[in-house]
Amino acid sequence: MTDGNSADVGAGRTTSRRGFIIKSGVAAGALTGLAGCSSVLGDSGSSNTITMVLTPGTPADARRRYKPMQNLIEGEVGVDVEMQVPQDYSAIRPALESEQAEIGMDDITLISNPDLMDVYGTTVTGGSAFYFSMMVTNPDSGIDERTDIEGKTMAFADKLSTSGSIFAVYALKEAGLDVGDAPSGQPVDFEGSWSNHDIALEKVGNGEADAATTWGGNGIPHIAEDTELPDRVEEKSSFLDTMETETPRFRPFWWSFPIPKQPVYARATWDDPAKEEIGNVLLNSDQDLIEQYYPEDYNEEELPFTTLADTSMEEYEPVIMRLNDLGIELGE
Template identity: 65%
Template sequence: MGRRKFIAGSGAGALGLTAGCIGGAAGGDETVTMLLTPDTPSDVRPQYEPVTEMLRGEIDGLDLEVEVPQDYSAVRPALDSGQAEIGMDDVTLISAPDLMDLFGTAVSGGAAFYFSMMLTKPDSSIDERTDLEGKRVAFADRLSTSGSIFAVYALKQAGLDVGDAPDGDPVDFDGVWSNHADAVQKVINDDADACCTWTGNGMAYLPEDQELPQEVREEDSFIGNRGNADATLRPFWWSFPIPKQPIYARKDWESDMKGKIEQQLLDSDEELIREYMPDDYNESDLPFTTLSDTTMDNYQPVIKRLNDLGIELG
């Protein structure tokens, strides 16, 4: 299969920033811009509030700005152009590991892993991946590890013709890409027969007594979210454990603040994070309590799937 290159495009418009205009905070503080994992901005910012407030509260002289890119392809240009210093998605890290300093992998709920999952309506006739032939399948962002890359690879391994997916059209099924929340909603609204998402989003749509594979029970940090959503869906496929999002900084960012942020993330724990939770915070949404010391080797399963699908990250 030939390589199909994802062109990152322009990140300036996606972030609403102009390169070179993010420094110079009042009072001599250093402005640092952190890019959260692209999804639904109104949902992601509140989830990370204890983390970002912890960094602001524990590190003197830090003026932390938080941005949510419109999609994964906007992250790399923002870092390359100096609009941002810190990111936290594995696809961007994999696209340029020599240009990034990996701090580690996020831990929450005592685990550094999550799962890709496929969901359908409880009364659906879909019981396995091959049942998606001829069906409409909703995915997250095209470069989402769990909501697209792992899922498309799994469908290919099941024998379905995925065509040029995820950056083109599949053959054996109709695919539509958006974000995690929207993918699930499409199934609920009968706009898709099944969806692909991650456990941090999809687990809430399972009944509280949903039986889970042993590996999911032991490794996933979101099993307590079962029953939290109004609608109920049924899982029919799970991946193996996937390392959670890495947190990294661009290598050419030369500042003492880089080391201070890395060390604070490593030193963080559940007790400290709780000090920075708003009173109305839903603790089951917490994406981070500390960092696990990891290397690029932990992300080889993602690299393998990108290579198999012929995706070259540009």
């Protein structure tokens, strides 16, 4: 989808050009306690450089994972691409609004103001445009279901991570636990900590947390090959071939339904022929093409992108519903 999603903002709702509704509370206010963008992204570089903001994580790891995508854009379009890794999700939208960045790739920023972005599509890896939120614990922890988290400690990723926080907090609430003001505040029935996907797993591994939530691409490598998986995970996860490739070993006890993978979008105010060219390259990429842009010693299991699926805001309605239910207001 190269025409993007524009929106008319009225009292209590935001309606996209395609008619999908973002309920009141999503596009106004700010989630407190999160950093701004100026000190995170810094100077975006020269006017000849396109800045692409990755999702928060360990900078070296994130840049390595997306290196084939960077190489693809540079090689096929003939532009320079600089990859920036913010400290948290709240830094991404200000970077786009202040024109420090041209391209982003997270659903939370897109949902916060669809009128700010022109959407290229949803990332596809291993033939699937979906991924999963999952909860894991140590094999001998005695935690078998969500209600067992009561009185325990749960490690989450970034407060605004779809899989690492929002879906998990909602799932615990749905199970009957009192989540209090989480993720913006502390839950009541259990203790929560928020960081990033990698640190959340580290906390379980070193005994700082009883359980953690993360996304499938990060958690599946830590589970045993003989783990019994739900049918939906067997059918739609593109990370099953990574099972039992990382340590320590964890045991999953909850999986979400399939969540659309992250969108890739460009800021609407970016006026450059390269904008449309990049969209066409990403939408028409395939495994054979992206493999030509692997750096040396690249492990294709790391790859978070093969091509883009042509999608719209409708696919992200489950995320919007959870944001509304948890009272999360995304900053202006």
